[in-house]
Each structure stands twice: as C-alpha cells, then as structure tokens.
Amino acid sequence: xxxxxxxxxxxxxxxETAKEQQIxxxxxxxxxxxxxxxxxxxxxTDCWNYFRKRHPVLETAELELETIPAVTFCSACxxxxxxxxxxxxxxxxxxxxxxxxxxNECIIKEIEVE
Amino acid sequence: xxxxxxxxxxxxxxDRDAQVLREELQGKGTLLVNLMASPGAxxxxxxxxxxxxxxxxxxxxxxEADVDSDVDAVRIEKLGAKAVQAHTGGMCHMDAGxxxxxxxxxxxxxxxxxxxxxxxxxxxxxxxDTGAGKKVMLLSVxxxxxxxxxxxxxxxxxxxxxxxxxxxxxYFDFDFEACKRRARGLNxxxxxxxxxxKTGAGFDAWxxxxxxxxxxxxxx
Ligand SMILES: Nc1nc2c(ncn2[C@@H]2O[C@H](COP(=O)(O)OP(=O)(O)OP(=O)(O)O)[C@@H](O)[C@H]2O)c(=O)[nH]1
Ligand SMILES: [Mg+2]
Numbered sequence: 001x002x003x004x005x006x007x008x009x010x011x012x013x014x015x016e017t018a019k020e021q022q023i024x025x026x027x028x029x030x031x032x033x034x035x036x037x038x039x040x041x042x043x044x045t046d047c048w049n050y051f052r053k054r055h056p057v058l059e060t061a062e063l064e065l066e067t068i069p070a071v072t073f074c075s076a077c078x079x080x081x082x083x084x085x086x087x088x089x090x091x092x093x094x095x096x097x098x099x100x101x102x103x104n105e106c107i108i109k110e111i112e113v114e
Numbered sequence: 115x116x117x118x119x120x121x122x123x124x125x126x127x128x129d130r131d132a133q134v135l136r137e138e139l140q141g142k143g144t145l146l147v148n149l150m151a152s153p154g155a156x157x158x159x160x161x162x163x164x165x166x167x168x169x170x171x172x173x174x175x176x177x178e179a180d181v182d183s184d185v186d187a188v189r190i191e192k193l194g195a196k197a198v199q200a201h202t203g204g205m206c207h208m209d210a211g212x213x214x215x216x217x218x219x220x221x222x223x224x225x226x227x228x229x230x231x232x233x234x235x236x237x238x239x240x241x242x243d244t245g246a247g248k249k250v251m252l253l254s255v256x257x258x259x260x261x262x263x264x265x266x267x268x269x270x271x272x273x274x275x276x277x278x279x280x281x282x283x284x285y286f287d288f289d290f291e292a293c294k295r296r297a298r299g300l301n302x303x304x305x306x307x308x309x310x311x312k313t314g315a316g317f318d319a320w321x322x323x324x325x326x327x328x329x330x331x332x333x334x
Contacts, residue, residue, distance in 0.1 A: 110118060
C-alpha cells in the first residue's frame with residue numbers, strides 16, 4: 001500500500017519534470033532508498049513495472065534502486081553506528097536513547113532521457 | 115542520451131501541492147489540523163470532547179480518513195459538527211491531493227477549524243504533508259513510552275504531542291518523563307499535553323493552545 005502511494009508521487013514528479021524540460025521518454029530512473037525506509041524493493045519494482053505501462057513518458061523507464069545505509073546516533077556516548085546490525089541499542093554503551101539519522105529517505109537521484 | 119540530476123525526495127510534488135493548499139487555507143482563515151495516531155489511540159474521542167467544548171466559539175468541521183467505513187464521521191455529526199468521509203483509495207495515508215478533494219466535499223462554508231483525522235498508523239501519515247497548518251499526534255498510555263524510539267519521524271514532524279488516556283495510567287507502566295524526554299530529544303519544540311478524554315483532565319491546556327492557534331492563523 002505504501003509502495004503504491006510513493007509510486008503515484010514519483011510518477012507525478014517525473015511527469016512534471018518531463019513537461020518542464022520537454023522530455024518525451026525517460027529511459028531510466030535512479031532512486032536512492034534508505035535501508036529502513038520501509039520500502040520493500042522487490043514489491044516496489046513490481047508496482048513500478050505495472051504502473052509505468054499506463055504513462056507514455058514513463059513506459060520505457062527502468063527503475064534502478066540504490067541503497068542508502070541506515071545510521072543511528074547514540075545521544076548518551078555521541079557515537080554513530082549501523083542501524084541494521086545493532087538496532088536500537090547502542091553497541092558501545094548499551095544506551096537505548098538513540099535516534100536514526102539516516103536511512104529513512106527515498107530520493108530521486110537522476111533520470112536518463114532520450 | 116543524457117542524464118538529468120534531480121536529487122529531490124519522491125514526495126517533492128506532494129510537498130509543493132501541500133504548500134499551495136496551506137497558503138490558500140491561511141488566506142481564508144481556516145486552520146487545518148492533521149491529527150495522527152495509531153488505531154484506537156483515541157483520536158475520535160478526543161475530537162468529540164474538543165468539539166463539545168469549543169463549538170460555541172468556533173465553526174468546526176472534521177474529515178475522517180478511515181480506509182473503509184463511516185462510523186467516526188457519524189460520531190462527529192451527532193455533536194452537530196459537519197463531517198465528511200475522506201477517501202484514501204485504500205492507501206495508508208492522506209496526501210495533499212486527497213485532502214484538497216475532501217475539503218471540497220465540505221463545501222463553501224467558512225470554517226475556523228478543520229480537523230483531518232488521518233488513517234490510524236504511526237508511520238506513513240508522517241511522511242506525507244497534507245497542507246495542514248498544524249500537525250498534532252496522539253500517543254495513548256497503553257501503547258507505551260518507547261514509541262518515540264520506534265517511530266521517530268512522527269514525533270519529529272509533529273507540532274503537538276498529546277499523551278492521552280492518562281486515567282488508565284495506574285494500570286500501566288508508562289513513564290511520562292522518559293516519554294517526554296525522548297520526544298523532545300527528537301523535536302525540542304514539540305508542545306506536550308497530558309489528557310484523559312474520559313474524565314476531561316488536561317483539556318483546558320490543550321483547548322487553550324488550539325484556540326490560540328486558530329486565532330493566530332487568522333492573523334490575530
Ligand atoms: N480510558 C480511556 N479510554 C479512552 C480514552 N480515549 C479514548 N478511549 C477509548 O479508546 C477506544 C478507541 O477510541 P477512539 O477515539 O475510537 O480511537 P481512534 O484513534 O479514533 O480509533 P480509529 O479511528 O479506529 O483509529 C474507545 O473505546 C474509547 O472509548 C481515554 O482518554 N481514556
Ligand atoms: Mg477514529
């Protein structure tokens with residue numbers, strides 16, 4: 001459900017860009033997806049492949065996903081650590097007062113056009 | 115063949131639509147509040163009491179974004195406030211486009227306050243700007259004080275955090291101070307209220323904040 005919502009917005013952004021820059025066909029879209037953004041990449045790609053067929057500008061656009069590693073900051077010892085490996089508890093001082101600082105995003109990095 | 119760098123978030127087009135809507139609403143003197151929380155946190159119950167207390171001072175409407183029912187809209191209409199069902203098309207959140215369509219269904223009446231009761235979910239609604247002037251989130255005591263750690267984005271984007279169902283606190287181990295510290299760690303400016311929609315405890319401070327926000331939105 002979430003994936004489809006994001007794809008609707010992605011498509012809208014791309015169509016706006018295509019219109020502004022008089023692009024007729026987009027060949028590739030590169031997205032940067034945070035490791036803990038909650039986006040399931042296989043499902044996301046399926047949704048995209050289903051969706052793009054209905055939109056002339058996007059029809060030829062292959063989706064490329066790059067992963068952004070998630071990083072958590074520990075406010076107790078002020079160090080960063082990889083979120084996916086250690087989760088919410090700081091591996092250095094075992095504090096639970098930790099915040100995600102990167103890895104939740106989904107960014108359109110670039111598009112390749114004809 | 116050429117490459118165009120975009121470097122914008124996937125929701126950038128929504129963010130632009132939301133900003134346009136926010137400015138339009140402000141121009142009309144209507145405060146749109148995006149109310150977010152888990153399913154069953156007490157959103158509708160909080161609204162019922164708030165409407166009952168404030169409807170003589172302000173013209174209030176509610177947009178209910180349930181995925182598939184109108185029970186909440188019916189509860190609100192019983193109090194004499196206008197309510198519409200907002201359609202999410204099965205989606206787990208409201209975006210600016212859906213919010214605009216729901217506002218159109220409310221019609222031409224001039225409202226001082228429109229509350230959007232977002233889909234019950236602590237993740238997706240936080241990511242989509244609806245065009246609201248204020249974002250208010252609810253966390254109820256039975257859900258636990260660790261929620262800021264698990265769902266940081268919701269706490270980061272909200273202007274107000276209402277800790278609700280305080281009347282049942284004796285039966286749970288909810289640590290209010292720890293919860294507030296965690297929320298402020300994410301968002302130092304967040305306003306925090308403690309209320310019980312059952313007993314009405316704490317409603318004065320919340321309603322005073324809301325009244326001030328409505329008036330400020332009108333430029334008073
Ligand atoms: N004890 C107590 N119960 C409450 C309070 N607020 C709400 N409830 C109860 O919690 C349950 C859910 O409340 P709702 O207001 O329907 O919750 P909601 O967030 O609107 O739920 P959804 O729209 O289904 O996501 C109901 O049984 C309410 O009576 C409160 O302050 N104290
Ligand atoms: Mg409800």
